Amino acid sequence: MSKTDNTVVIKKRKRSLNSVSIPAEIVINVILGIFCLACIIPFIFVIIISFSSQTSIREIGFSFIPNKWSLSAYKYIMDLGAQLWVSYFNSFFVTIVGTLLSVLICVLYSYALFRKDFKFRSFFTFFSFFTMLFGGGLAPTYMVCKNMLGLSDNYAALIVPMLVNPFNIIIMRTFFQSSVPTELIESASIDGSGEYNTLFKIIVPISKPGIATVALLNALAYWNEWFIPMLYVRDAKYIPLQYLLMKMQNQADFLVRNAGVLGAEASKIMSTIPQDTLRMALVVLIVIPIACAYPFFQRFIISGLTIGSVKG
Amino acid sequence: MARLKAEAKGKERGWGNRRKKTILLLSMVAPGAIWLILLRYLPMFGIILAFKNYKIYTKDPSLFNNIMHSKWVGLDNFKFMFKTSDSWVMIRNTLGYNLFWILLGIIIAVSFAVMLDQVTNKFVAKSYQTMMFFPYFLSWVVASYFVLAFLDPTRGLIAHFQKSHGMSVTNWYNEASYWPFILTIANMWKYIGYSTILYLAAITGIDASQYEAASIDGASKWQQVWYVTIPHLKTMIIILFIMNIGKIFNADFGLFYSVPLNSGPLFPTTQVIDTYIYRTLMATHNEGMSTAASLIQNFVGFICIMTANTIVRKVDEESSLF
């Protein structure tokens, strides 16, 4: 009984002190709701196309209400059989391992940059920031990765080239700056806590929202990447899902570019290129797993919110 | 107090400890730094390609030999960016869109993050946030199909509507003046979710005691937002702003190329530096020119970042990039 009372009291307090007025919240919900609809409808559209028949697209173009429905795109994908599952596995494997490693490196690097008493702080900040702008370009990077580091036809080739992202390092550093009080580190150091101990036992737990965000950004980058697989991987057993899709997309683009020269040949090539419905079906298959993984990251990003407001 | 104590102790412990700390911190930086050296700094020798006429050294072809034995051509490779009557249009478009979108993006994303923070039902808040992220997964090519479904002059939804209401049909892909709006909407649609989450995570990191203190002082929720949340987001806003400024001379190629379907008559409002470079390289396939183009884009970005950073450092050192 008393528990319920308590909750009521808390709710009342929350409304009065820690929340905006009800009309304001309605307005907020309407704005966010409309924006979210705009975000989700295109995806529904993609799903619809993936279930449309190709003849319908030919006759009436991309449409929310196709003339005819068809499962042929998904049937074709199922016919890919082993390759599909191999690619799924690769995508997951590369995303998980890549995210773990890159978050670790990022947290270490940015923590040192966050420490004002680090002697080389500004040097290493500039050292990473500079690469955000300047790079050697595609050909030299390709040569270093492939010929010097041997990143060719192996999982390392999919993971290593994206391991460090200066943008994320700076974001992470900013998160530290805004959520870790300097005194905390000082007092830890006085208590005799080693640098690594301080970082992993004290700083990391209170920086979860930031780390989760950076992890999410990394996971997305790995999941969406297709250019690096295109450059470094030939063997079908390493091809991730996103590249499987982009391969089809690139072929279609190629045809658009060269249609004038290829002439009648183009229609033969066309027959080897999967059609729009198939590409959309692949988009669906790519988006769904990462969308499902999203709440996992979100737990850390939003949970702080809930605690904060109850406390308030 | 704590600081004073620490300083006193630090002095006692002396140099040995400080060196140990530096070494430990260096060891944290090491993995990232090694990666940067190998995968970013080492390939930078390729930058000299921008000043060379790339030829293959037939006696022993390798990238290094080829670059070394190619002839110097000075700034010839840079000319194509400026020797065109389109220079003004593409630079204006690139800078204009970028500046406008950086500002608009900050305003909308911060507002959304604050609004999400106000939604009482956390399940709803989470759902909003998940949905906001969806556009980020759809590539511009896929998005362009969606836009086409609306704007197609013969079969699009809008054309249908116009026809059935006896209006004349708009040929969207032929009329440049509509595109600043379409592109702005598309850009916001795709990236707002992404930056909202950065701000939201920063809000989440705010120590709850600060709100408590504010509410004890009788601050209303809006006052709390204004006096606690926004100042707290300041660092993140400034850092993201500075980093975006660094890309001021780069444009999102997919947005400007795929979404307008590469339609010629739209160039006055859709031609940006990146699409110009792409079309040039499709015609010439010159490695030197492509290196030169990205060098100049990055150089401008670098200057802008350094300027912005210097200004920020003068006003508020804590928020500056370095």
Add this chain to the structure above:
Amino acid sequence: MKKVVSIILTLVLVFSLAACGSKDNKNTSGKVDNDKQTTNTGDTGAKATDAATDTAATPDISEPVTLKWYLDGSTVTDDKEVLAKANEYLKEKLNVTLEPIWGTWGDFDTNSVLAINGGDDVDIYFTSSWSANEYNAFAKKGAWVRLDNPDNNLIEKYAPELWKTLPTVLTDGAKINGSDGLGVYAVPGYKDIATQNCWDINATLLEKYGYTVDDIKKLDYYSFGDILKKVKDGEGDDFYPLLVEGAVLERMVDNSIIVTGDAGTNNLLSYYINPTDPSQEGSYGNKILSKFETPEYKKFVEKTREYFNAGYIDPAMGNANQANDTRTAKQLSGQYLIGTQSYSLGYEVQASSERKIKVEMVPSTPAYVDTTSSQGAMMAISTSSKNPERAMMFLNLLNTDPTLFTLLDYGVEGTHYDLKDGKVVFTDKRANYQPWTNGMGNVTQLPPLDGQDANFWDNFKSYYGSAKSIPALGWAFDPTSVETELGSLANVAAEYALALNTGTVDPATELPKFIQKLKDNSIDKVVEEANTQLADYLANKGK
């Protein structure tokens, strides 16, 4: 100095029609050598040929060699069985192990250029006048080994049979100005080497309105109006009778052709051919013109605008990225009356069965061979190859040995295809092994497919063999000195050309703007440079 010498040498030798392979030029001084050559041209030529045949008889193949072979357009996921067989065969013949790299349409352009520029260890590359590793440009950059270089005359020594098999239009078209002087830098593939643009007629629909294909044959683009009107009125508002591909339509109507080396997708330069006999000079002679400034072009875009305003052309044709998809979709569902099509032999049969309508092709000119089409698919030996000799031997065998070519292209008999009355019927396994036939080499060695005539390849050879070459065959524009201008012009053309070619914008206002912008970006300089080059080339060729 050595380069100059070899250029002079080459010219002399080309004239004598026998490239010299036996002479070791390495230690001879240029002047003396040159004099010797000039005085004894005929004599040396004859000797050289003898020597070449001698060496060809006993090439040294004692060392086992692995050849990496980079192809385009493949759909290959499992090549184990084919390679096992092919390598067994090649081991015996040439002591070679083959390692193909199956580039696809999507990745070849990026990856092959990276591999070439990075000096990757690849022996043979697919190259052509239209791929990103463009034959002429990369020959100039030094990516390809010159195959008829007097120093190491690879063709004479290792591939004489191959050179005899190829039609002269191909061997002529392959001879270009590269890093090592005028010569051959790649082996051209014998495929559909001629260009012929046709009006693609939906005969089923045409006959419904009481016309026949003969009626079309009597008309030209400027007089299609009545037929288009009648069909448009009959089929309704959403039907667009004229299904055009902007650039092809322009070429068909104006009798202009693609100038190799021109600015990619949107051509700026025009060479006008003679529509009745392409081997003769056209109305402007051997001259390059700025495509968009001619009176022909003005007349063409005005007519096209008229057709567009009358609702004969789908507005989608003016959007570069939408045009191709829409065109294919409309072709396949038969929603058109007259289309444009660059033709290849037997296409109307294929099209009729794909589209389930009666398709007829009405040619606008006789078939002709120009530089672009003769360089449509080639195999070049990379300068990074450690074994150019063996690579040449392999290319020779590939293009002259039907067993090897069929194995590498169609796969293993009994696994990827079965032979039924001498005709090929593919099995399901073919889906895992589908190289791009036209990108491999001499396709006339293949057995006919099921559904093709038994003498399909004879017809093929007589159709393409009889195609006439244009007077400027072999010449490709080298844009190196005007790349800056070409880059900005390509952007200008991308802005206006397609929209004008399809009538989606009004030429009365846009064409003058377009021309002004071309002038502002120095089109004249580019045209002048092209004409200088062409004149030089023709003068050299005539020597």
